Amino acid sequence: GQNIDQPTEMTATEGAIVQINCTYQTSGFNGLFWYQQHAGEAPTFLSYNVLDGLEEKGRFSSFLSRSKGYSYPLLKELQMKDSASYLCAVRDRNQGGKLIFGQGTELSVKP
Amino acid sequence: KAGVTQTPRYLIKTRGQQVTLSCSPISGHRSVSWYQQTPGQGLQFLFEYFSETQRNKGNFPGRFSGRQFSNSRSEMNVSTLELGDSALYLCASSDPQGTQYFGPGTRLLVL
Numbered sequence: 001g002q003n004i005d006q007p008t009e010m011t012a013t014e015g016a017i018v019q020i021n022c023t024y025q026t027s028g029f030n031g032l033f034w035y036q037q038h039a040g041e042a043p044t045f046l047s048y049n050v051l052d053g054l055e056e057k058g059r060f061s062s063f064l065s066r067s068k069g070y071s072y073p074l075l076k077e078l079q080m081k082d083s084a085s086y087l088c089a090v091r092d093r094n095q096g097g098k099l100i101f102g103q104g105t106e107l108s109v110k111p
Numbered sequence: 112k113a114g115v116t117q118t119p120r121y122l123i124k125t126r127g128q129q130v131t132l133s134c135s136p137i138s139g140h141r142s143v144s145w146y147q148q149t150p151g152q153g154l155q156f157l158f159e160y161f162s163e164t165q166r167n168k169g170n171f172p173g174r175f176s177g178r179q180f181s182n183s184r185s186e187m188n189v190s191t192l193e194l195g196d197s198a199l200y201l202c203a204s205s206d207p208q209g210t211q212y213f214g215p216g217t218r219l220l221v222l
Binding site for chain 2: 033035041042043045048087091097
């Protein structure tokens with residue numbers, strides 16, 4: 001089976017850096033995705049990691065450790081518009097390659 | 112390129128009725144996945160279609176069904192609606208690397 005854990009909610013300050021942790025257990029790991037979802041809107045793709053290490057993309061980076069079953073996005077220079085739910089999703093080749101989503105982390109950015 | 116489109120955006124039905132939702136994927140994408148999103152359960156996988164064939168299925172009752180047409184457009188149908196079917200139904204199309212891009216969703220309310 002598979003299990004994905006993320007904190008339910010987090011609060012951070014505008015201009016700061018925040019890291020949102022996601023741990024997973026899956027038998028056929030084949031990549032990890034991060035999505036951002038604003039209230040009332042659809043999820044939008046942020047990043048994809050399949051190899052260990054840090055992938056940087058402007059204010060947003062994503063890290064993966066396959067041996068530890070652990071990933072996090074790193075959001076720098078936080079802005080109010082970054083307040084959203086952040087969804088971790090794991091692709092499992094033993095489940096036909098479908099994405100298994102975590103419950104999401106609700107990030108609130110305060111001034 | 113135009114994004115994933117879904118119709119209708121909002122729908123109100125009563126218990127016992129049936130509903131059909133439509134999804135048009137990004138041009139060139141052949142895989143379409145459907146999800147149900149509720150506040151308590153998060154994003155739950157319904158099914159995936161590729162080249163008009165169901166490739167993967169989640170743990171939903173037989174009242175939930177879908178199909179895909181030769182132009183990759185997909186529909187999902189829910190028969191004998193229950194109050195618990197009230198949710199946001201999201202469709203996502205996948206690029207060849209497997210990254211999913213979501214449509215705006217159909218918000219279904221069952222009274």
